[in-house]
Amino acid sequence: MAMSIAENRAVRLAHAEAHAALHGLALTPLRRQVYAAIVASERPIGAYELLEALAPQRGRMPPTTVYRALDFLLAHGFVHRIESKNAFVACCEIGVPHRSQFLMCDGCGATVEIPGDDLADQLSHSAPAHGFEVHRQVIELSGLCALCAHAARSAGGPA
Ligand SMILES: [Zn+2]
Ligand SMILES: [Zn+2]
Known part of the structure; x- marks a missing residue:
């Protein structure tokens, strides 16, 4: 049976958390929120859109805060950068190089x-x-x- 989009998002978040726990990666609340916003986006999402998406939860943040979270998520394979759009998508198979x-x-x-x-x-x-x-x-x-x-x-x- 096909998963609903909401179930799919929950599964991806749970998978990302399990991967972080297994490898001792600090998926801090902010990093988790940035990742969740990327998973929730229907299309590649840029840093400034992420700032807007997170504003209800985090208030105004300096862009560097989001960039640092993105650097972490990129470095550990949680997300990929779409170069032509300078935007980010969630990886479909975290933990597999x-x-x-x-x-x-x-x-x-x-x-x-x-x-x-x-x-x-x-x-x-x-x-x-x-x-x-x-x-x-x-x-x-x-x-x-x-x-x-x-x-x-x-x-x-x-x-
Ligand atoms: Zn289309
Ligand atoms: Zn990938």
Whole structure:
């Protein structure tokens, strides 16, 4: 049976907490709230949106406070940064070392993480052949999600 979105969020939070406890990572109340806000967001969420989302719980915070929490969440694999949007998504498999590709919908902003090292390896291994030294590797594909593609087809086709 499919999980509701709320159940799914609760499961992800519980999983993140268990991972933190297992590895002695200090998931402080603030870090937990930042993570929960990222999980709750339907699309990649930026630092300033996070400040707004957390204002009811935390009041006004300096952006550096949120950036420090994000640095922790990034460093320990709880979230990924979507470089092209300077925004963050919750990782789909915390605790499993991986690199990821992202499918991003131009219509609704929905973002899907596709974990997998094969493509990333292929690219980073071919770079030295070109005398190129890779410092940062980001694979993001933009287009339309199934819902938006369907809506676009329906709008364009006969009613
Ligand atoms: Zn991930
Ligand atoms: Zn979409």
